[in-house]
Amino acid sequence: MAVNALAITGDMGGSLNMIGYGLAAIGPGIAIGLIFAAYINGVARQPEAQSRLQSIAILGFALAEALAIIGIALAFVLTGK
Amino acid sequence: MTIAASATIAAEGGSEGGFHAPGPQTFELPGVFPWGGHGEYAVTKPMLQLVLAAILVFGFFYLASRKRALVPGKLQFAGEGAYGFVRNSVGRDIIGSHDFQKFVPYLVTVFFFIFVNNVFASVPFIQFPTFSRAGMAYALAGLSWVVYNAVGIHKHGLVGYLKLQCVPSGVSPAMYPLLVPLEFFSNILVRPVTLALRLFCNMFAGHILLVLFSTGGLYLIQDVGGIGYVAGPLAWVLAILVSFLELLVQFLQAYVFTLLNAMYIQGALADEH
Numbered sequence: 281m282a283v284n285a286l287a288i289t290g291d292m293g294g295s296l297n298m299i300g301y302g303l304a305a306i307g308p309g310i311a312i313g314l315i316f317a318a319y320i321n322g323v324a325r326q327p328e329a330q331s332r333l334q335s336i337a338i339l340g341f342a343l344a345e346a347l348a349i350i351g352i353a354l355a356f357v358l359t360g361k
Numbered sequence: 362m363t364i365a366a367s368a369t370i371a372a373e374g375g376s377e378g379g380f381h382a383p384g385p386q387t388f389e390l391p392g393v394f395p396w397g398g399h400g401e402y403a404v405t406k407p408m409l410q411l412v413l414a415a416i417l418v419f420g421f422f423y424l425a426s427r428k429r430a431l432v433p434g435k436l437q438f439a440g441e442g443a444y445g446f447v448r449n450s451v452g453r454d455i456i457g458s459h460d461f462q463k464f465v466p467y468l469v470t471v472f473f474f475i476f477v478n479n480v481f482a483s484v485p486f487i488q489f490p491t492f493s494r495a496g497m498a499y500a501l502a503g504l505s506w507v508v509y510n511a512v513g514i515h516k517h518g519l520v521g522y523l524k525l526q527c528v529p530s531g532v533s534p535a536m537y538p539l540l541v542p543l544e545f546f547s548n549i550l551v552r553p554v555t556l557a558l559r560l561f562c563n564m565f566a567g568h569i570l571l572v573l574f575s576t577g578g579l580y581l582i583q584d585v586g587g588i589g590y591v592a593g594p595l596a597w598v599l600a601i602l603v604s605f606l607e608l609l610v611q612f613l614q615a616y617v618f619t620l621l622n623a624m625y626i627q628g629a630l631a632d633e634h
Contacts, residue, residue, distance in 0.1 A: 350558050
């Protein structure tokens with residue numbers, strides 16, 4: 281391994297995987313915030329559209345969330361040993 | 362010397378001395394029957410759960426549709442509501458009212474099969490989400506891949522279908538060498554992988570959360586003492602709250618899998634511009 285996990289996490293006890301996951305969760309976090317901000321704006325402008333917008337919002341949420349979830353799962357699965 | 366010793370402790374994940382954190386090994390269950398295969402070929406609990414879920418889904422819809430009364434009884438009403446939910450909001454609204462009816466059986470089956478298997482994570486004495494075993498999620502994604510590609514090739518022919526998927530409209534031909542391989546990779550190769558990974562990772566992470574809070578709470582009470590007598594029950598309260606979140610995630614992942622299936626079928630059936 282080019283990078284020694286110990287060199288970064290040191291004695292503190294921890295895992296490079298979790299640092300990676302923390303960084304990977306920034307993007308999906310922002311994305312989900314944007315999606316639901318758009319949904320709330322849309323419903324605020326036209327409350328009758330709520331049920332039509334809801335399925336789009338849920339779809340967008342699941343697509344954005346998938347990346348964060350892949351991050352946490354791979355952080356557990358790939359130990360690099 | 363000290364560095365090596367601390368390196369060993371840190372390398373083990375740095376968790377408290379005797380606590381065995383949950384990880385991928387939590388999901389490797391032993392064979393159930395002594396006379397099944399052994400090792401990787403054993404008949405395990407998730408396999409039995411798959412069969413049980415299939416029997417439950419089939420049994421529910423068969424019993425609900427047996428009487429076919431004009432004024433439905435309670436079971437038929439529940440079955441019609443469940444079937445209508447997927448048929449209307451996923452089938453008709455996504456695929457379009459023209460040719461969605463052929464795909465409704467597939468979509469209804471996929472939705473309820475995944476939903477029942479996910480809910481097994483919350484059912485006492487079972488408490489294991491079937492699709493946290495990645496192979497099972499990949500099998501479903503493989504089936505979905507075959508369905509939407511076959512539908513598209515049946516309608517447009519192989520070349521026409523590949524053109525539909527890989528060549529975006531409204532783009533100058535100079536961009537094609539860059540876009541076409543990217544679209545092929547994204548629409549034909551990556552879609553089943555992300556479908557499976559989304560379902561698998563959600564179930565995997567949810568189960569790890571529940572196991573972590575439950576066993577962590579027990580460890581805190583038993584082996585840490587002191588502050589552990591406060592933190593342990595708190596971990597258990599969190600486990601209960603996360604269980605409710607997991608119920609939502611289970612429904613959502615089944616719904617999203619079915620919704621994406623319908624969207625891929627609709628994309629494969631779309632007409633040329």
